[in-house]
Amino acid sequence: MVRPASIPAARVEGLRRRLSPRDLAVLASLHRVRLLSLAHIRRLAVTDGSPRARTRRAQLMMTRLTELGVVVRFSRIIGGVRAGSSGYIYGLSGLGQAVLDTGGPLGGRRRRVWESRPYFQDHMLAVAELYVQLVERHRLGQGELLAYDAEPANWRHFTGAGGELVQIKPDAYVRLGRAAIEHSSFIEVDLSTETLPTIQKKSQRYIDYWRSGMEQQWRGVFPKVVWLVETESRRAGIASVIGKLALDGQALFAVGLLGDGPRLLGGADKGATA
CATH class of the missing domain: 1.10.10 (Arc Repressor Mutant, subunit A)
Structure with missing residues (x-):
């Protein structure tokens, strides 16, 4: 370089x-x-x-x-x-x-x-908190941290239905190992600053990417998309959005509180394969 x-x-x-x-x-x-x-x-x-x-x-x-x-x-x-x-x-x-x-x-x-503005700092610190928790659990033998890619290393792109370039920009991509099984996840940390229609558009983009088959061809499995939120009411709101998506795509997603992130990631990799 x-x-x-x-x-x-x-x-x-x-x-x-x-x-x-x-x-x-x-x-x-x-x-x-x-x-x-x-x-x-x-x-x-x-x-x-x-x-x-x-x-x-x-x-x-x-x-x-x-x-x-x-x-x-x-x-x-x-x-x-x-x-x-x-x-x-x-x-x-x-x-x-x-x-x-x-x-x-x-x-x-x-x-x-x-x-940067306080909101962006708060968001980056929330993502960093998840990383620190995963490192701590790795030290305790509660899940091996195999990979943690933050932005922009975790970005994905694919060709949309109209031939346009579409990007997926998760907050993190995580791979954890436990009991000889690897669990991979795309992480979306939500601090209630985006509207639910925006959340729906983001979620649909993940479904479109799953249907493209590119991630499965590259990794062999499609990661779980895990939304991590601050409150139960926000969790319910995003869960309702996911419930309105196509039935075959709903299983790609999980929603939980920020404090439950490590637990969700350790057993939430049942994403659809190609």
Whole structure:
């Protein structure tokens, strides 16, 4: 991959030598899910000691990575003013992406970090929370995390009925292993910001993609499409939308609360095959 001329190779190589394996793992996680809170980083990277000691160590690590310029700390604090530095949100900087390109855990296309609107941050953090939960369950032996692809690596495309290019843009694609069985899912995290007709259009697009047979030809199975929502009323609303879809396509979907995501993904891969 070509490195931007504004970041000298010697600087990138020298900086990478100063980073520990844990530092690089944090950068890789930020590359994967785009945003992480300090609490997420503590759960992912600082797993021993008391909760207070772990938070302090995570704070020190992220302050150092921010000063080195490999991460960006956003001005918004989640949890209100009282949360202090514990409520900071972090993203991967251009320099951090360059460090990963020079031999870090992940390569891939660089993405610009920007001060996005609170809604987009909340949405990305909700997706990141699912990722953190899956990593924690993987450590406990409650399901092997075989793959977790966030946007845009998980995007799919196919040719529509009129010959047009149609894209599927899930929030994540997940493969879990349990008891010698793989469960794969497309994840849609819903924070009640889209209308139910929009949800219906998205769901129909997944059915159209299933009918194209492209995913089955590539993967051998079509993933379950799992909608994760915040409230029971929203769950009921999306379930009613799914109930109005074609009967042969309804089995592709599952709807649950955000907190139930890992459980649903671990046993919700009975998607239709070709």
